[in-house]
Amino acid sequence: MAHSLSDYSIMNTVYLKQNSALHYIHIVCIPLFLFCGHHILIAQNAHSVHSNDTLSISGASQIPSVDGIENDICWNSVQWQPIDQAWIPYGDTVKSSDFSGKYKIVWSPKTNLLYFIVKITDDVFVDGYRYDSDPKKGDFYYNFDLLEVFIDEDHSGGLHVFDSDGMLKKEWGSKSANAFSYHVILDAPKEGTTAYQFTACDLGGKNWDDYFIANYADHFSDFSLRRNGNEYVWEFSIKVYNDRYDPLKKEKSRVFLKPGKIMGISLAYCDNDDKNEMPKERDNFFGSVWVPKESNNDHWKNADGYRVVLLK
Ligand SMILES: [Ca+2]
Ligand SMILES: [Ca+2]
Ligand SMILES: [Ca+2]
Numbered sequence: 001m002a003h004s005l006s007d008y009s010i011m012n013t014v015y016l017k018q019n020s021a022l023h024y025i026h027i028v029c030i031p032l033f034l035f036c037g038h039h040i041l042i043a044q045n046a047h048s049v050h051s052n053d054t055l056s057i058s059g060a061s062q063i064p065s066v067d068g069i070e071n072d073i074c075w076n077s078v079q080w081q082p083i084d085q086a087w088i089p090y091g092d093t094v095k096s097s098d099f100s101g102k103y104k105i106v107w108s109p110k111t112n113l114l115y116f117i118v119k120i121t122d123d124v125f126v127d128g129y130r131y132d133s134d135p136k137k138g139d140f141y142y143n144f145d146l147l148e149v150f151i152d153e154d155h156s157g158g159l160h161v162f163d164s165d166g167m168l169k170k171e172w173g174s175k176s177a178n179a180f181s182y183h184v185i186l187d188a189p190k191e192g193t194t195a196y197q198f199t200a201c202d203l204g205g206k207n208w209d210d211y212f213i214a215n216y217a218d219h220f221s222d223f224s225l226r227r228n229g230n231e232y233v234w235e236f237s238i239k240v241y242n243d244r245y246d247p248l249k250k251e252k253s254r255v256f257l258k259p260g261k262i263m264g265i266s267l268a269y270c271d272n273d274d275k276n277e278m279p280k281e282r283d284n285f286f287g288s289v290w291v292p293k294e295s296n297n298d299h300w301k302n303a304d305g306y307r308v309v310l311l312k
């Protein structure tokens with residue numbers, strides 16, 4: 001469950017712009033560690049990453065074994081990046097046992113893939129989502145526990161909901177493939193085991209009168225989710241497509257990854273902790289970049305706030 005820390009001291013993060021460069025020093029005031037019974041409360045938003053704090057992604061000389069185990073050589077030399085921004089409710093803070101998340105990314109020139117490892121701690125895993133391309137028949141996926149991966153291949157930013165015409169372009173975009181927002185969802189594996197089957201949901205179609213839920217699971221070359229208690233390790237690889245993506249001719253829009261390439265990539269986690277509620281509603285939505293309050297839930301429709309990444 002989400003617990004606000006409003007009763008406690010409030011953490012202030014101050015950004016000091018350094019020179020004209022895109023660097024920010026984070027001065028975190030007031031306590032990060034608050035003791036309550038046996039729990040250590042750790043405030044979220046402690047490692048604020050701005051969308052223009054460039055993340056350099058190294059090329060891996062040895063690709064990882066995609067098995068939900070973090071013992072691959074390529075992960076050793078890469079630093080964890082935080083998923084610590086409470087987008088919903090905006091600025092919320094929860095116990096680290098309720099939610100904490102971090103990720104690493106590498107890429108491979110050999111396989112032309114991006115590789116991710118994401119470590120999530122979550123006290124209650126709410127699963128049971130069943131995919132149906134007809135949005136009227138299914139539950140909304142974002143009210144279950146799921147990992148979101150947002151990729152804007154050319155860092156263009158902008159709307160990416162539908163392939164809209166006319167006036168609707170201004171509100172929902174003219175190319176849904178301008179950016180992909182993969183909502184990666186599956187049932188929790190049993191303790192100590194790994195799951196490999198999943199759905200990667202995203203919106204498709206022309207407008208809200210005529211839309212569907214796409215399943216982009218085949219954009220993932222490999223996928224695994226391993227459970228160790230309340231810790232979940234998501235390890236997977238992704239093929240990158242440009243905005244001319246056509247589901248019938250996918251390979252034509254496959255992007256060739258190379259050093260110096262700039263993209264927009266963010267991650268987020270929908271956290272629901274109530275298995276029994278009907279209808280389901282997520283408690284929290286945590287993201288990997290700071291977003292302004294007025295666009296706290298924009299990543300799914302607009303790529304403007306994705307984090308800049310640079311392939312090295
Ligand atoms: Ca591995
Ligand atoms: Ca939780
Ligand atoms: Ca784009």
Ligand SMILES: [Ca+2]
Nearest residue numbers: 122124272273
């Ligand atoms: Ca949960």
